[in-house]
Amino acid sequence: MFKNYFKVAFRVFNRNRLITFINVFGLGLAMTVGMMVMIRMQEDMSYDNFHPQSGSILRIISAYYKKSG
Numbered sequence: 001m002f003k004n005y006f007k008v009a010f011r012v013f014n015r016n017r018l019i020t021f022i023n024v025f026g027l028g029l030a031m032t033v034g035m036m037v038m039i040r041m042q043e044d045m046s047y048d049n050f051h052p053q054s055g056s057i058l059r060i061i062s063a064y065y066k067k068s069g
Contacts, residue, residue, distance in 0.1 A: 013020045
């Protein structure tokens, strides 16, 4: 049964080579970008997790403005 599916798929791929190339290239590119996004998100979410109370860590941002005159 699977052998027939592969035969039909191979025939269609041979008939439409440009469309097959575009589809396979697009799928590979989309999977690559998706994996890169997931790796980046995993890196961002794991920041400062090695601290014992990582949920209690706060980030304080202050701005300093110099008065001129």
